[in-house]
Amino acid sequence: xxxxxxxxxxxxxAEGNPLTVKCTYSVSGNPYLFWYVQYPNRGLQFLLxxxxxxxxxxxxxxxxxxxxKSQTSFHLKKPSALVSDSALYFCxxxxxxxxxxxxxxxxxxxxxx
Amino acid sequence: xxxxxxSPTHLIKTRGQQVTLRCSPKSGHDTVSWYQQALGQGxxxxxxxxxxxxxxxxxxxxxxxxxxxxxxxxxxxVNALLLGDSALYLCASSFPRVPDTQYFGPGTRLTVx
Numbered sequence: 001x002x003x004x005x006x007x008x009x010x011x012x013x014a015e016g017n018p019l020t021v022k023c024t025y026s027v028s029g030n031p032y033l034f035w036y037v038q039y040p041n042r043g044l045q046f047l048l049x050x051x052x053x054x055x056x057x058x059x060x061x062x063x064x065x066x067x068x069k070s071q072t073s074f075h076l077k078k079p080s081a082l083v084s085d086s087a088l089y090f091c092x093x094x095x096x097x098x099x100x101x102x103x104x105x106x107x108x109x110x111x112x113x
Numbered sequence: 114x115x116x117x118x119x120s121p122t123h124l125i126k127t128r129g130q131q132v133t134l135r136c137s138p139k140s141g142h143d144t145v146s147w148y149q150q151a152l153g154q155g156x157x158x159x160x161x162x163x164x165x166x167x168x169x170x171x172x173x174x175x176x177x178x179x180x181x182x183x184x185x186x187x188x189x190x191v192n193a194l195l196l197g198d199s200a201l202y203l204c205a206s207s208f209p210r211v212p213d214t215q216y217f218g219p220g221t222r223l224t225v226x
Contacts, residue, residue: 034214106155
């Protein structure tokens with residue numbers, strides 16, 4: 001079974017500063033990793049995914065994520081945070097042959113003007 | 114290109130009642146997954162439908178059942194509602210290959226009184 005951990009409940013960052021949201025995973029076999037963002041009273045919006053290849057994945061709205069196999073991590077990053085990035089961020093994982101997403105508990109990101 | 118749509122947006126029921134939620138997948142997708150997101154939690158996988166059959170099922174009781182129609186749309190049915198069934202119910206669509214990105218609808222907010 002796969003599982004995902006997001007160790008921080010909330011991340012506060014000043015506008016214009018770098019943003020990092022942490023995620024670690026436990027997956028049998030090769031992991032397939034995803035980041036989604038959720039705005040209040042909305043569904044999940046897909047940001048980016050890692051399937052194979054380059055460890056640095058670029059996604060929507062200037063976000064990127066770095067896959068680190070040795071540390072079983074997939075941290076989400078943005079070089080310069082915007083107030084509009086304030087939202088709930090979820091990391092999720094699939095394992096080969098298993099099409100059910102396992103989600104972390106989510107991280108609330110607050111970007112302070 | 115139409116995204117994933119869900120209806121209704123909000124629903125209020127009382128304990129013991131039954132509810133049906135509906136989902137239309139993103140254009141071109143033929144696989145539908147359902148997730149339950151309790152307040153302050155990450156989404157939990159309920160089940161997945163492909164070719165009108167349940168392919169995978171999460172750890173949910175038999176009170177939760179589903180259906181997929183020939184046009185790939187899907188229904189989630191919950192019988193004998195409990196207070197603990199209050200949650201945001203999310204539908205996601207994708208292709209059946211693993212891994213594939215799941216795209217989410219806006220969700221149905223179910224409140225059980």
